[in-house]
Amino acid sequence: MRFQLTADQRALRDGVRDVVARIFGREALWNAVDRGGGLDRGWWRELGAAGFFSLRLSEAEGGVGLGVPEAVLVFEEAGRALLPGPLVATHLAAGVVPGAATGEVVVTAVGGGGLVEWLEEADVVVGEARGAVALRSVDPLTPLHRVPGADPSAPSAGLDDLFVLLTAAEQLGTAVRACEAAVQHARTREQFGRPVGAFQAVKHLCAELLVRVEVARAAVYAAAVTVDPVDIAAARLLADEAAVRGARDCLQVHGGMGFTWEADVHLCLKRAWVRAERGGSITESEELLARELLIEAG
Template structure:
């Protein structure tokens, strides 16, 4: 199966990348303030940049799938996946998936005027920064998140994860996987050791090559799931995208060495974000069980 993007889809992808690239709320790190070192990322409760959130709303990120009569773009899952891939690539902060799903349901969500969080698999991201919380968040307990840019709370009652949310999370993971693959290749080309670029060493070549393979396999699966909308395809795409993001970020960190752990580098932030996303509903266990049930049903 071949996936050839239309001119309109390419333009959408370029527009999203342009907006997140120019914003101080996104940039390369996705910081809530301009880059300035550890002080930017050690805030106990990072806030959503409301100006940037409205910019995403004006671009149509949250209203992409709303019908035109309701003020949306009237597009589909493939276009939403392309947009969220770019958001993942730029490490954009905030409850993006929850706000997107709330467009048309929660007034102001589509325009980026309202920040919406959602209870997901017993956790809720960005609870304190949200104007509206979907699901029961009573009794929420703050957690120390591995990702300093994604505040987390645990809630007693897990929420229900919609297939679209699972797919959009996979798209974000795909963006992260592509970003860290590019960072690893770039560093391998420029960092020298023993008088030559480290990319000349076989072990580093293998790490970069394997990362690229995982990205392309995950991309094919995510794009296919966006076209079919099938829950089994979405589960497979999520598993592949989670693996591509987490393993790709770990390998990128390996290529960078100790430099990748410093606050001057964005590499460790990509790994931490990939870990947090992988814990969302629709992750490993849930998707694996869905795929296993489908295989057993086919065998029967």
């Protein structure tokens, strides 16, 4: 398979990056953190007007008429920008829930282990969330609830494969952001009269960051083409690793500075942790992949 983006796909990616940067750049990100979160309905509707949620709807239904590979590119950019909100659930509800496609309605879903994001902000909840209890979220921009009695390690068979794939695309985008931040810091921060990137240990961290990003990217893009559950499981595992380990390594590159509140890096790590729980037990994905490998091995 060839995963070189077409000219149209590159234009789509660049256009989405511009839109997201305009409505939710770094200043908006930190303004949202400082005010304690909350979903801005104004830019949510802007996303709807830009076709973010209606991307895969046919033109006859008022959508853009594109496919899963294009949706993956869009959600990769959303993850890179740390764009908050139940993006995946609202996107998947477009064409089913009135108003979701245009951003007039916010849709959330009960995820793995009964975890529900943005429950109080949502107009529609997919799944049974009755009696959900608020949790203290590690991510300041992802309020969480959990349905009582739900087993956090329970299989997530009720989740759509696209739910898992688009979450993996968001994780990929966050891993890209962490890699970019680490490289930028390594080039500009000096110690002992030299950029810290000149030291071998830092070089190795940056190289490992890039390798994990590119391996995850290949897996996520491949799964977007095949939409095969096994490919999606592999993409999910690699994207989670790239996002979580990538953010941790980025913290190491930044040193003590990375642990301060005003740094962006800890937001990448916290968002990656929360998303890793969204798709349900990682063990389920591992077992699905293992079964497929055993079948192929005879």
